[in-house]
Amino acid sequence: MLHYVMRRLGGAVPTLFIIIAGAFFMMRLAPGGPFARERRVPPEVEANLMKAYHLDEPLWQQFLRYLNGLLHGDFGPSFKYKDFAVADLIFGGFPVSLQLGGIAIALALVIGVTLGIWAALRQNSWIDYASMSVSMVGIAVPNFVVAPILTLVIGLQLQLLPVGGWGRPSHYVLPVIALCLPQIAAIARLTRASMIEVLSSNYVRTARAKGLPARLTISRHAIRAAILPVVSYLGPAIAGIITGSVVVEQIFSIPGIGRYFVQGSLNRDYTLVMGVTVFYGALVILCNLIADLLYGVLDPKVRYD
Known part of the structure; x- marks a missing residue:
């Protein structure tokens, strides 16, 4: 049974990768952004925010950065819930x-x-x-x-x-x-x-x-x-x-x-x-x-x- 479990878990890796890739690029295709509000911030402030969260990088680079974080158990910081990591929100809820x-x-x-x-x-x-x-x-x-x-x-x-x-x-x-x-x-x-x-x-x-x-x-x-x-x-x-x-x-x-x-x-x-x-x-x-x-x-x- 152990061999079966290991084989199933190994087969789950590409499935999970497809889910991650699909969700990542679909989110980026959605209109708007995390800092798009009714009252827009000054362009220089928005540029600093984009740079702080690495949103000014090319999409492929953002994706690789996100995958690297997942491999280390890091879901990244929340853009809206200040001072909270995503992992804290997930495991709290x-x-x-x-x-x-x-x-x-x-x-x-x-x-x-x-x-x-x-x-x-x-x-x-x-x-x-x-x-x-x-x-x-x-x-x-x-x-x-x-x-x-x-x-x-x-x-x-x-x-x-x-x-x-x-x-x-x-x-x-x-x-x-x-x-x-x-x-x-x-x-x-x-x-x-x-x-x-x-x-x-x-x-x-x-x-x-x-x-x-x-x-x-x-x-x-x-x-x-x-x-x-x-x-x-x-x-x-x-x-x-x-x-x-x-x-x-x-x-x-x-x-x-x-x-x-x-x-x-x-x-x-x-x-x-x-x-x-x-x-x-x-x-x-x-x-x-x-x-x-x-x-x-x-x-x-x-x-x-």
Whole structure:
């Protein structure tokens, strides 16, 4: 397995390089700049700022300088958050995003798998149709639509929960709901489809023919095989829900990575946007690797020779 892990990590290097190069040059092609404001600074001051941050150099030289910094673990200074390095902002906001995303994905996994199994065991019943209809709505309506609706109805009109801030347990409820609803829908549909296929497989039929109770057949044999597509989905889903909650964190004023990413994009804070992009890319690669390794635990037929 160690050889497999090393080979996957070696293959991740060119992937990460393509992500870095694409994000770097796309940021530079965007109109405006980190020092372009409504009230422009004097030309000599702007020239000094460009020189201080090496923005007056050719693009290829800036790119090589940035790569050299990454090799030494340096994401560079933030252009807008004075006296803060990008690494400080990322690792300061990551625990918040990790906590929020971890709760959301755990809740989505429990509810989604339960709904999917329930719908598969009662295929073509009203329970199946109702749960899959709700799941389709959850997939079709993105979280940046759900979040303002929750804020307006539950937070402002009913005044049941706060619509912003972070720290108290009540602050978790609305953003977690907004984040986990699409994931619940996707996991429920994946689990249902996989469970229906597994229930019609030969080894499940054999277990039933030998007199094994339905509860044991499902818990010992069916669920373990049906969960494999969900494990494959969880790799990018976990990374996406942790660092991709950009709009949700912005709406609920949560000091996570997503909020920094939005502010960095609006302010053309090149190094901050690049740092979050590189961190997100590395996290996606790592989560996919962990999901692939879990296959060997859940499916004995999988080998990493």
